[in-house]
Amino acid sequence: MSLLSHDRFVAVLGGSAVGLSRQGGNGKGRDWLGSVSFIGERFPSWPLAIDTLERMLREHVRGRAELCVLLSSHYCRFCLVPWSEQIVAPSELQEYARFCFEEVYGQSEESWSLCISPEAAGQPRLAAGLPEELLGALRALATNLGVRLGSVQPYLMTAFNRFARSMPQKDYLFVVAEPARSTLLLSTDNRWGAVRSLGVADSDEALGELIARECELRADEEGAVALPVYLHAPGRVDDTPQLADVEVLSLELPHPGVRDVLYSMAMAVN
Known part of the structure; x- marks a missing residue:
């Protein structure tokens, strides 16, 4: 039987809460089922997020369903993987990406699964590190509840894919400002130049300073020109950021009265 006739759930694992939406079978409208907070001071906090998600799904899942999971940047790590002509096999690319990842974050007792962006030959790639234990817990949860785990991806990827057509230039800075953490993607000459994720408030003052520092780093490079800056701040529903020379990218929400x-x-998921 096709999954098109079953419910599709989109879960968002935030740094201190889990949100859940449901789209009915056959393309019916999407319902917001709400969010549940947890105390995320313990590290790692993802086990609390998984427990919270399980309780929410047990309440709402009826019959077969598909589950898609978005991960806040609080749970992800990112790095740039430069192009290398010596890489000729997928396994070699994984090893090379892991080397680049450990150059940035060092070796860790925690295992990380690396997702690497597909790029043309000669282009650097982006790598996103997701905790292996978190992924395993999601797979086990889906199995226990009898739902199909469709995808697990960082919100950064979801937001970029949603707004890519709004950034036609080959050079730009794209900032995703979640509450308490912002992630920056730099594109130069139509190729990835940098990716950084930092703990920072999503206030105008904090974001203005963050963007200014990034632009200063860019200005130090030979032949650098001023970059268009695009900002997506999903938590700033009631007070859209007001920053000079920054284009704010926002979603038109089907239920604008929801402040979450x-x-x-x-809603960034198509």
């Missing part, structure tokens, strides 16, 4: 950052993030 996780709702805004869930």
